[in-house]
Amino acid sequence: MTFHHDPGKTMIQLQHVTKFFGRADNSVRALDNVSLDVAPGEIFGVVGQSGAGKSTLIRTINMLERPDSGSIVVADRDLTALPVGQLREARRSIGMIFQHFNLLSSRTVRGNVELGLEIAGVGSKERSKRSSEILDLVGLGDKSGSYPSQLSGGQKQRVGIARALASKPSVLLSDEATSALDPETTRSILQLVKTINAELGLTVLLITHEMEVVKSICNSATLLENGRVVETGKLVDLISTTGSRLARDLFPLGPVEPRSGGTVIDITFSGGTADRPVISQLSRTHGLDVSILGAVIETIDGNQAGRTRLELPGSPGENDAAIADLRSQNLLVEVVT
Ligand SMILES: Nc1ncnc2c1ncn2[C@@H]1O[C@H](COP(=O)(O)OP(=O)(O)O)[C@@H](O)[C@H]1O
Numbered sequence: 224m225t226f227h228h229d230p231g232k233t234m235i236q237l238q239h240v241t242k243f244f245g246r247a248d249n250s251v252r253a254l255d256n257v258s259l260d261v262a263p264g265e266i267f268g269v270v271g272q273s274g275a276g277k278s279t280l281i282r283t284i285n286m287l288e289r290p291d292s293g294s295i296v297v298a299d300r301d302l303t304a305l306p307v308g309q310l311r312e313a314r315r316s317i318g319m320i321f322q323h324f325n326l327l328s329s330r331t332v333r334g335n336v337e338l339g340l341e342i343a344g345v346g347s348k349e350r351s352k353r354s355s356e357i358l359d360l361v362g363l364g365d366k367s368g369s370y371p372s373q374l375s376g377g378q379k380q381r382v383g384i385a386r387a388l389a390s391k392p393s394v395l396l397s398d399e400a401t402s403a404l405d406p407e408t409t410r411s412i413l414q415l416v417k418t419i420n421a422e423l424g425l426t427v428l429l430i431t432h433e434m435e436v437v438k439s440i441c442n443s444a445t446l447l448e449n450g451r452v453v454e455t456g457k458l459v460d461l462i463s464t465t466g467s468r469l470a471r472d473l474f475p476l477g478p479v480e481p482r483s484g485g486t487v488i489d490i491t492f493s494g495g496t497a498d499r500p501v502i503s504q505l506s507r508t509h510g511l512d513v514s515i516l517g518a519v520i521e522t523i524d525g526n527q528a529g530r531t532r533l534e535l536p537g538s539p540g541e542n543d544a545a546i547a548d549l550r551s552q553n554l555l556v557e558v559v560t
Pocket residue numbers: 244245251252253271272273274275276277278279280
C-alpha cells in the first residue's frame with residue numbers, strides 16, 4: 224500500500240534570512256536569521272514595533288532588498304537564485320501596496336492601474352479590459368478617469384490595490400496599507416483585502432503595528448523584534464499557547480492591580496470551550512467567590528475566542544485544586560499573581 228503524504232505547500236518561504244545595513248563596524252542587523260512559511264491562501268500578519276525590521280522583511284520578499292544570506296522562495300521560485308531577467312518576471316507574481324499609496328499624480332486612476340502592464344508590453348485593448356475588470360472589483364468602476372488628487376484616502380488605496388492586482392499576482396504584500404486611514408476606511412479596505420483573498424485565492428502578507436488589523440483579517444501572525452522572529456503561528460494556536468505575547472496583545476486585559484491575598488488567573492477560551500459556564504461551575508464545585516476582573520471575547524479567524532481574568536480568594540497554593548480542575552477541562556489557565 225502506498226501512502227500519499229502532502230509535504231505541506233507553502234506560497235512564501237523564508238529560510239535563515241539575514242540582512243545588514245551599513246558598514247561592518249557600524250552596521251544594523253535589520254533581519255536576523257528569519258525563517259517563515261506562509262501557506263497558499265493565507266492572510267499572514269507581521270507585527271512588531273517601529274524599527275523591528277518589518278519593512279525590510281517585506282522588501283526582501285520581492286527583492287527590493289537583497290538578503291545577505293538565506294533564501295526566499297515565492298510560488299516555488301527561489302528569488303535569491305534567479306538571474307535578473309527571470310527575477311523581473313517572477314516579481315510580476317508579487318503585488319505590493321503601501322501606506323502612502325505611491326500613485327502617480329499625473330496619471331488617471333486607469334493610467335495608474337495600467338502602468339505595469341504598459342511596461343510589460345501588454346497591448347492597449349487587453350490593458351483596458353483588465354483595468355476595467357479590476358476597477359470594478361475594487362469598487363472604482365466610475366472613477367477610472369479621475370486623478371489621485373480627486374480621490375479620498377480610501378479610494379487612493381483602492382487604486383493601489385487595483386494596480387497591485389493588474390499583473391494577476393499570486394501574492395499581495397502590504398506595508399502598513401491602512402495606517403494612514405481613519406478607522407472606518409480601514410475597515411472597508413480590510414474587507415476588500417479579505418474579499419480579494421477569498422475570491423482570487425490570493426495569498427496576503429501584511430505588515431501592521433495594529434493588533435486590530437491582525438484580529439480582523441489574519442489567519443496567522445508573526446511577531447518581529449530586533450529583526451528576529453519571536454513568535455509565529457496560526458492565531459487559533461497562538462491564543463491557546465501559554466505565555467504567547469501575540470495572544471496577550473490580541474486580548475489585552477491590561478496590567479494587574481495588585482491586591483492582597485487573592486489569586487489572579489487568566490483563562491483563555493477558544494473554539495468549543497468558549498460557551499461553557501466555567502465561572503458558575505468553578506464557584507459551585509469549589510465553593511469559591513469568584514470576581515471577574517476583566518474579559519475580552521472576539522471572533523478570531525472565524526472562531527470564538529477570548530480571555531477572562533478572575534480573582535479567586537486565597538493564595539495560588541490554596542487554589543491548586545480549582546486551577547487543576549479548569550486545566551482538566553482543556554482550558555488554558557495562567558496564574559498571573
Ligand atoms: N536603507 C536602510 N539603510 C540603513 N538602515 C536601514 C535601512 N532600512 C532600514 N534600516 C534599519 O533597519 C532596521 C529595521 O528597519 P525597518 O525594516 O524599516 O523597520 P520597521 O518597518 O519594523 O519599522 C532599523 O534599525 C532601520 O533603521
